[in-house]
Amino acid sequence: MTRAFAWIYLAVALGFIFLPVGMLVLFSFQDGRLPVPPFNGPSLRWYADVLGDRRLMSALGNSLIVAAVSSAIALLLGFLAAQALARYRLPGTLLMRVVLIAPFTVSYLIIALGLLTLYNRTGIGLSLWTAGVGHVVINLPLCFAILYAAIGDHHRNAERAARDLGASEVKVLALVTAPMLMPSMLAAFFLSFTFSWDEFIIAFLLTRFDVTLPVEIWSLLRSGLTPRANAVGSLVFLVSVSLLLLLELTVFRKVRR
Amino acid sequence: MTAALSIQSIDMKFGEVRALHAVELEIEAGEFIVLLGPSGCGKTTLLSILGGFLQPTSGKVMIGGRDMTHVQPKDRPTTTMFQDYALFPHMSLIDNVGFGLRMRGVGRKERHRRAGELLALVGLPDAGHRRPHELSGGQRQRVALARALAVDPDVLLLDEPLGALDLKLRRQMQDELKAIQRRVGTTFIHVTHDQEEAMALADRIVVMNAGRIEDVGAPQHVYLQPRTLFSAAFMGEINRIDGQGTGEGLDTPLGRLPLAANGKTALLIRPEAIGGSGDLALGPAKLVDAAFFGTHHRCHYAPISAPELRIVAHLPQSAVPVEGSVSELYADHHVLIAEDR
Numbered sequence: 001m002t003r004a005f006a007w008i009y010l011a012v013a014l015g016f017i018f019l020p021v022g023m024l025v026l027f028s029f030q031d032g033r034l035p036v037p038p039f040n041g042p043s044l045r046w047y048a049d050v051l052g053d054r055r056l057m058s059a060l061g062n063s064l065i066v067a068a069v070s071s072a073i074a075l076l077l078g079f080l081a082a083q084a085l086a087r088y089r090l091p092g093t094l095l096m097r098v099v100l101i102a103p104f105t106v107s108y109l110i111i112a113l114g115l116l117t118l119y120n121r122t123g124i125g126l127s128l129w130t131a132g133v134g135h136v137v138i139n140l141p142l143c144f145a146i147l148y149a150a151i152g153d154h155h156r157n158a159e160r161a162a163r164d165l166g167a168s169e170v171k172v173l174a175l176v177t178a179p180m181l182m183p184s185m186l187a188a189f190f191l192s193f194t195f196s197w198d199e200f201i202i203a204f205l206l207t208r209f210d211v212t213l214p215v216e217i218w219s220l221l222r223s224g225l226t227p228r229a230n231a232v233g234s235l236v237f238l239v240s241v242s243l244l245l246l247l248e249l250t251v252f253r254k255v256r257r
Numbered sequence: 258m259t260a261a262l263s264i265q266s267i268d269m270k271f272g273e274v275r276a277l278h279a280v281e282l283e284i285e286a287g288e289f290i291v292l293l294g295p296s297g298c299g300k301t302t303l304l305s306i307l308g309g310f311l312q313p314t315s316g317k318v319m320i321g322g323r324d325m326t327h328v329q330p331k332d333r334p335t336t337t338m339f340q341d342y343a344l345f346p347h348m349s350l351i352d353n354v355g356f357g358l359r360m361r362g363v364g365r366k367e368r369h370r371r372a373g374e375l376l377a378l379v380g381l382p383d384a385g386h387r388r389p390h391e392l393s394g395g396q397r398q399r400v401a402l403a404r405a406l407a408v409d410p411d412v413l414l415l416d417e418p419l420g421a422l423d424l425k426l427r428r429q430m431q432d433e434l435k436a437i438q439r440r441v442g443t444t445f446i447h448v449t450h451d452q453e454e455a456m457a458l459a460d461r462i463v464v465m466n467a468g469r470i471e472d473v474g475a476p477q478h479v480y481l482q483p484r485t486l487f488s489a490a491f492m493g494e495i496n497r498i499d500g501q502g503t504g505e506g507l508d509t510p511l512g513r514l515p516l517a518a519n520g521k522t523a524l525l526i527r528p529e530a531i532g533g534s535g536d537l538a539l540g541p542a543k544l545v546d547a548a549f550f551g552t553h554h555r556c557h558y559a560p561i562s563a564p565e566l567r568i569v570a571h572l573p574q575s576a577v578p579v580e581g582s583v584s585e586l587y588a589d590h591h592v593l594i595a596e597d598r
Contacts, residue, residue: 154341161343164308165357165408166331175356179347 021237028230046231056232059216063197066128066212070135071192075185077136078143083177086151097148104141111137112205119206126208134202139192146191150184190247194240259286259443260321260334260411262307267316269302276302277313278468289438289445291455293491294465300448301416303465307446308337308414321411331360334411338418342401344389350376350400351385357408375403378437395426402434406441415447419454431457452492456480464488486594489525496531496568498524499596507593510563511540521596526588529553531570535587542568542586547578554578558586
């Protein structure tokens with residue numbers, strides 16, 4: 001009895017989470033003008049439409065670039081900060097840690113508004129770069145937290161050995177610390193990548209002519225519901241899921257071994 | 258390569274705690290030195306100062322005649338073999354061993370050749386492609402030794418490298434370590450708290466306690482002629498009989514012994530120096546109990562003149578100790594140490 005209830009509960013919970021995504025994906029194959037029941041199809045015409053749309057495709061390219069570059073920068077800065085705070089006893093370490101983690105707790109809207117004000121004041125024009133900076137701000141705490149937690153005593157000892165054998169600080173970081181932290185580095189990078197890839201508010205407020213995919217989708221939705229939006233949404237979802245699966249299969253499996 | 262070391266009045270303070278007190282030590286090129294002492298005696302601190310990982314509060318470290326006190330580890334002619342080996346887990350053994358050469362700009366081919374030679378030296382030929390996690394503790398240790406020797410250091414520092422190994426493997430590695438040191442001729446400075454290990458390895462043992470050097474000398478000398486009470490007790494079990502020197506003799510619970518001493522003096526006798534013959538008569542004693550230890554019989558005696566006192570003696574295998582029997586005890590070797598030492 002309890003067992004049956006547990007299964008039902010599981011089915012309902014999963015349904016609640018995945019039904020909207022399922023509907024989105026299902027009606028992206030709709031053979032018709034409206035993504036509403038009844039379902040006719042399946043048809044790939046909306047995917048052909050999306051893949052042939054130059055604005056959508058350039059937005060998709062922009063998204064990939066912004067996600068890759070901003071994640072790489074967030075990872076580099078997060079790594080250096082984590083290494084410094086884990087290794088050296090600096091005055092105000094606790095305060096520095098709090099300041100580094102703080103953007104986690106601030107809403108994306110506030111971060112975007114803050115950056116927007118700053119750009120206006122300093123006369124920096126909005127572009128993919130300015131949105132990228134916003135993504136670095138939100139992903140830096142994530143990278144920092146993951147790497148800070150991953151650094152342990154055996155890293156410290158290996159670094160000591162490397163220095164003893166004649167390695168400069170840069171070489172210690174590049175040849176010993178970073179490779180030893182590789183699983184955590186990849187995890188931080190891919191998580192940052194997916195966050196940046198999906199992010200809307202910051203990208204919306206901080207881009208102008210070239211936009212990222214979520215922003216392009218938003219403008220698509222303003223002109224009404226079509227299976228086209230479903231098709232783009234399904235593609236975005238597919239990329240996110242593939243990244244997470246890749247991460248799960250490579251990095252996390254290695255960590256557990 | 259090899260070089261002499263000179264440690265000149267090194268003081269080390271951690272806040273209020275004084276870890277080293279005016280440590281002075283001269284080490285010759287090619288010597289195998291063992292720093293021996295209980296945990297917290299300052300031996301590892303001294304090793305870290307020699308390796309450049311710590312800066313002494315005052316004093317100087319000279320290596321090969323050059324002042325190295327404030328030189329970074331990477332620029333010193335020393336390498337360290339760490340207690341936990343600290344191998345690089347993401348590199349193959351050949352890359353681990355070749356790391357120091359890579360840092361010195363040696364080309365890949367030459368690096369691999371030299372690393373292969375060293376892996377062969379430590380008994381791991383043809384293992385170059387393997388990763389550290391595939392190795393046993395003893396093998397990792399050999400790799401750590403090969404890595405530290407690969408850059409041909411003047412001085413090799415060994416921080417309790419045998420501590421994590423089981424007893425049998427430890428004895429085997431001691432023999433190998435000593436043999437390798439003889440072959441490469443590098444000055445070895447080895448830290449341990451195991452006095453047997455110290456005796457097995459050292460040309461000279463440096464006994465340390467509470468941040469000071471208590472005794473320095475060849476194993477035989479430190480064992481048989483310890484300079485201080487601490488050194489005597491740390492090098493192995495010893496009988497201590499406190500007495501008062503009168504100038505003509507030493508007044509002890511055993512009576513007046515014909516020993517030249519003045520003031521409060523401790524008479525120290527190793528268990529194996531006690532038996533049925535010798536040049537120092539200790540008087541009659543009753544055998545309280547005995548146990549066979551393979552190499553010897555370990556016996557507890559209660560002297561007739563001081564029944565509260567216990568004297569430990571190691572009698573040869575051939576002896577037949579009878580509990581409760583009384584016999585005359587003699588010592589064929591002893592040390593006198595004034596109490597203030």
